[in-house]
Amino acid sequence: MDFTRRETLALGAGAALMTVLPLRAYAATTDELIAEFTGGADIADTGIDFTAPEIAENGNTVPISVSAEGASAIMVLASGNPTPPVATFNFGPLAGSHSASTRIRLAGTQDVIAIAKLADGSFARASKTVKVTIGGCGG
Amino acid sequence: MISRRDFLQVSMAASALIGASGFGNWSRLAAQQRLTQDQLLNFDTFGNVSLIHVTDIHAQLKPIYFREPSVNIGVGRNRGEVPHVTGADFRRLYGIEDGSPSHYALSSGDFSSLAQAYGKVGGLDRVSTVINSIRADRPDALLLDGGDTWHGSYTCHHTQGQDMVNVMNGLKPDAMTFHWEFTLGADRVTELVEGLPFAALGQNIFDAEWDEPLPDLFPPYKFFERGGVKIAVIGQAFPYLPIANPRWMFPEFSFGIRDENMQAMVDEVRAQGAELVVALSHNGFDVDKKMASVVTGIDVILSGHTHDALPEPVLVGETIIVASGSNGKFVSRVDLDVRDGRMMGFRHKLIPIFSDVIEPDAAMTKLIDEQRAPFETQLKEVIGTTDELLYRRGNFNGTWDDLICNALISERDADIAMSPGVRWGPSLIPGDDITREDIWNVTSMSYGEAYRSEMTGEFIKVILEDVADNIFNPDPYYQQGGDMVRIGGMGYRIDVTKPQGERISEMTLLKTGEAIDPAKTYVVAGWASVNEGTEGPMIWDVVEDHIRKQGTVKLDPNTSVEVVNG
Numbered sequence: 001m002d003f004t005r006r007e008t009l010a011l012g013a014g015a016a017l018m019t020v021l022p023l024r025a026y027a028a029t030t031d032e033l034i035a036e037f038t039g040g041a042d043i044a045d046t047g048i049d050f051t052a053p054e055i056a057e058n059g060n061t062v063p064i065s066v067s068a069e070g071a072s073a074i075m076v077l078a079s080g081n082p083t084p085p086v087a088t089f090n091f092g093p094l095a096g097s098h099s100a101s102t103r104i105r106l107a108g109t110q111d112v113i114a115i116a117k118l119a120d121g122s123f124a125r126a127s128k129t130v131k132v133t134i135g136g137c138g139g
Numbered sequence: 140m141i142s143r144r145d146f147l148q149v150s151m152a153a154s155a156l157i158g159a160s161g162f163g164n165w166s167r168l169a170a171q172q173r174l175t176q177d178q179l180l181n182f183d184t185f186g187n188v189s190l191i192h193v194t195d196i197h198a199q200l201k202p203i204y205f206r207e208p209s210v211n212i213g214v215g216r217n218r219g220e221v222p223h224v225t226g227a228d229f230r231r232l233y234g235i236e237d238g239s240p241s242h243y244a245l246s247s248g249d250f251s252s253l254a255q256a257y258g259k260v261g262g263l264d265r266v267s268t269v270i271n272s273i274r275a276d277r278p279d280a281l282l283l284d285g286g287d288t289w290h291g292s293y294t295c296h297h298t299q300g301q302d303m304v305n306v307m308n309g310l311k312p313d314a315m316t317f318h319w320e321f322t323l324g325a326d327r328v329t330e331l332v333e334g335l336p337f338a339a340l341g342q343n344i345f346d347a348e349w350d351e352p353l354p355d356l357f358p359p360y361k362f363f364e365r366g367g368v369k370i371a372v373i374g375q376a377f378p379y380l381p382i383a384n385p386r387w388m389f390p391e392f393s394f395g396i397r398d399e400n401m402q403a404m405v406d407e408v409r410a411q412g413a414e415l416v417v418a419l420s421h422n423g424f425d426v427d428k429k430m431a432s433v434v435t436g437i438d439v440i441l442s443g444h445t446h447d448a449l450p451e452p453v454l455v456g457e458t459i460i461v462a463s464g465s466n467g468k469f470v471s472r473v474d475l476d477v478r479d480g481r482m483m484g485f486r487h488k489l490i491p492i493f494s495d496v497i498e499p500d501a502a503m504t505k506l507i508d509e510q511r512a513p514f515e516t517q518l519k520e521v522i523g524t525t526d527e528l529l530y531r532r533g534n535f536n537g538t539w540d541d542l543i544c545n546a547l548i549s550e551r552d553a554d555i556a557m558s559p560g561v562r563w564g565p566s567l568i569p570g571d572d573i574t575r576e577d578i579w580n581v582t583s584m585s586y587g588e589a590y591r592s593e594m595t596g597e598f599i600k601v602i603l604e605d606v607a608d609n610i611f612n613p614d615p616y617y618q619q620g621g622d623m624v625r626i627g628g629m630g631y632r633i634d635v636t637k638p639q640g641e642r643i644s645e646m647t648l649l650k651t652g653e654a655i656d657p658a659k660t661y662v663v664a665g666w667a668s669v670n671e672g673t674e675g676p677m678i679w680d681v682v683e684d685h686i687r688k689q690g691t692v693k694l695d696p697n698t699s700v701e702v703v704n705g
Contacts, residue, residue, distance in 0.1 A: 053395045054616045057381040063350045063393075101350075109639075131617055133382060134605045 030079045030113065037075050037088075037115055038123045047124035048074070050114040059106045059132035066126075067099030070119030074100065080110025108132050174240055174257075174496050180272045185486035186476030187366035188415060189277040191270055194285025194443030195465035195563070197319075198295035198303050199580070200507045202259035202494035203565035205466045207448065208532035209247040212635055212705050215613030217425050222447035222462060233450050244468070244491035245448055251528045251568045257493060261467030263306055264499035264507055265492045269470045270310055271500060277474075279365045282312045283372060285443030285463070286421045289331070290319035291563050293579035294514050299327050302510035304335070309506050314338040314361055318377035318384075318421045318444065322585045325389040332356060340374020340419060342404045347381075347393040352400075359404045368415055368477045371408035373437075375401065375420040375430075377444055379619045383609075385586050387671040396426065396616055398433050405436040414480040417441065423620035424462055431455035438482040439473060445620050446532070446562045450489050459485060466565055468492055518576040523686040525573055527694050530566040531581060534610065535623050535633075535700040539564055539581050542692060543678070544627025546685030547664040551591045551675075554648060555599065555629045557665035560606065560622035573686055575679075582666075582679045589666040589675040597657035600643055603631065608639040623700075629655065630699035649699060 034043075048068040056062045066074045066089070076086040089100040104112070113127040213223025224232055229246045236242065243253035244260065273280050288307060289300030300323050307315075314337055320328050332339045333356070342359035345352055352359065360373040378396045380389070405416055418437050420427050423444040431440055432455055440460045448464030452473075463471040469489050476484040511518065531537040540558040547556035564581035567573060594602075602624065609619040623633075632645040646655035655661070666678040686692060 051399060054614075055379055055382055055619075057347075057386065057393060057395070129617075131608075131612075133609065134602060 030077050030084050033075070033077060033085060034113070034115060034125075037073075037117070041123055043115065043123045043125045045125055047118055047122075048114060048116040048126045050112075050126035050128060052112055052128045052130050054129075055131045055133055056106060059108070061103045062106055062112075062130060063101065063103050064112065064114075065099065065101035066114045066116070067097070068116035068118060068124060069098060071098045071116040072119065074098075074114055074116045076102075076104070077113045077115075078104060078106055078110060079113055081105070081107050086112075106130055106132050174493060176268075176497050179490055179493065179496060180269060182273075182276065182472060182474070182488055183486070184276045185474035186484065188368050188370065188475040188477055189273060189280035190417065190439065190441065190471075190473040190475070191273055191280050191282045192285065192441040192461055192463045192471040192473065193266065193282070193467070193469075194421075194441070194463050195287040195446050196263070196284075196303075196467045197287055197291030197465065197563040198289065199261055199291065199467045199565060200263050200294070200302070200306060200510065202262035202265070202492075203466060203468075203580070204254050204259055204568055205261070205468050206250045206528070206530035206532060206566040207245060207247050208534070210533045210535060210702075210705070212534055212611070212702075213425070214611045214635060215615075217428070217615065221449055221453060222424050222445065235450075240491070240493065241450070244493070245450060250530070250566070254566075254568045258495040260494055261492050262494045262499060263310070263467055264501075264503040265494050265497040266467055266470055267310055267500035267503040268497050269490055269492065273472055277366075281314075281363055281365060281370065281372070281417075282310065283417070283419045283441055284312045284315040285419055285441055286315060286317045286376065287319045287443065287465075287563070288315070290322065290584070291580065292583060293518055293576050294511055296579065296583045296585070297514060298510070299323055300331055304331055305510060306503070306507055308336060309503055312337050313363065314340050314372050314374065314419060316340050316374040316376050316419050316421050316443075317344070318380060319584075321380050321389045321392065322384050324585065325391050328389065329356065338372070338374075340372065341376040342373050342400055343378060343394050343397040344374075344376050345393040345395075345397075347391055350393060353392075359400075360408055362408070362411070362413070366477075369412050370415045370417060371411075371413035372417045372419055373401065373404050373408065375418055375422055377421040377620075378426070383619045383621065383669075385669040385671065388585065396422070396430070398430055401430065402434045402436075405434060409436055415439075415475065415477045415482055420444075423615075423618065424460070425615035425618060426620070427460050428453065428455055429615045431458040431460060439475070439485075441471070441473075448489060452485070452487050457482075459487075461487065463489065465563065518574065520575045521572045522575060522578065522683050523573045523690055523692060525567055525571055525692040526569055527692055528566065528568055529571075529573075529692070531564040532562055533622065535702065536625050536697050538694055538697075539566075540625035541627070541694050541697050542686075543582070543666075543682055544625060545694075546682045547589060547666070548628050550681045550685050551589060551664035552662070553591060553628070553664035554650070554661045555663045556627035557602075557663060558625040558627070559665075559667040560610070560624050561667075562622060573692065575683065578679050578682050578686070582682060584667060586668065586673070587666060587678045588668070588673045589664060589678045589681045590668055590673050591662065591664045591675060593660045594663045595657065596646065596655040596659050596661065599629070599655065599661065599663065600646060600657070603633075603643045603646075604639050607633060607635070607642045611635045611642065612639075626699070630701070632701040632703060634703040636704040645701070
């Protein structure tokens, strides 16, 4: 738990975000971004691997990695952030590996979504709920 | 031909029979007022491999009382499943007779009177006797320590874990994994680990900066050749260390469940010829159950963290999960028949360490007393006495934390007190002296400052909702394995089945009977903040001052938490 006044205020703000917008507050934007990326095509739920922690150790720098065999592009969205687009990784025809890792900042508990455009032009999606918590009472 | 699955089930039944006969004997013995070491240790050696599991000792070198919980609610798929069965329901489930030694050892109910009858439990010199006896049957048995070993007592705190390292080295473990050890700080835990004469394992202990494994300090697994069997032991440290404990104390390290890496490690050791794969885990029981359903190829999970003591393994797919209690109260023995590269059957016994029945190992008693000698005067000082049973375990409160919250409110002049929902800390029975050692057993840690802070009613609710979701999230992977933060001076209602943000209601300031106002500011005293720079007196001093003033501890029954759908 956090108890300095400064941290308390900061967490209060973060917590307010969590409470008010636990998930999909910007879902419309996220859906629009996905529709733009896929052109409205169907999206399969296999063909992409997406790794993120269940609970963030530090919401300001959350490690994620994505990979999809033969993908030409992978888009990552943080659905609950004020600005959901995180990154779109593009892979050229000579790319040896179709994977990427980075760290992202999360405003609160939310779904992080990855969508790959595969070699045959189809799309694959994976997502994970990443929890951002005050912590401090386990043991 | 019998399938592997059938064989496991047959063996499970056989194990249950052995367990039942063991319990049955104890019940009769109870009637005869007789319980012997031979009966506690009786085990028909089976197969070709023996595993010995100890976990969550929390630096309890000497015998103690330890009351198991009466409230331990499971959510989602784990509702009503072990270990979320307590008291009389637990005894019915396992056919344990009321008033028997196994009632006393494994379940709550009539604790104070049974404690008088059966005495204290644990003591690492008694644990040593049990380990020696198993090694007499099977000299190459593997001894595996699930962690939370170098934390939890006056001497452990003052020696920064050295007392526990010295005593555990005397037991000669083969491998260990970790949780509270990291709260000694990154430098100290590294120093101790580098000096260990056994493997320090953690497939999920990573470098925080690069998110890469640390194979030199914490290898993911180790191979052992025992009974002609190639065994891989994979370590799994507590996944949520930087969240449940202060990240600033070990910023170099990252954890997480990392089940995809666990699968990769299982595949790697199988490819290298492992015939038996054992996970030495500090995940907590429900997390281990889920991991067993997600990761394929683990034969045995030795489960720690949530302090559950189960008299039979739980079978998930083809994985058996063994839970061995806490505070030195139990040792699990698991014998395995491994042939043709696979586990064909098992036999298991959870051995309760009745300290008056099991003869202490004299060499180990000497080693333990050497660790304690420099502190003997401070340890033994009597601060007060108790009229109450003082215990900690339970989802929402325990009398130790009621006492600690009372101390915080009176000594720190606060409206509301918060005590962390940890599961360690032995019990005292009515009439016991409360020594300084007893107070440290329930409070000692490397971040014990008792803060005093102002919080709005809204923020107090945010804290309760946050902690409640760490316990009652229906997906075990989002649970951290502790209990609810204990609250003094305030009552509330909790519906454990609701999502985060909707579980807590009816927050009431007890001293006025008024509803907590979200906009109003309250003075809150607590301890064990994960924030760097937290200021205040140490919690053990606050509690000691309070008990000294009380002389004899008396507590009002705590009815301040109303549980809905529990």
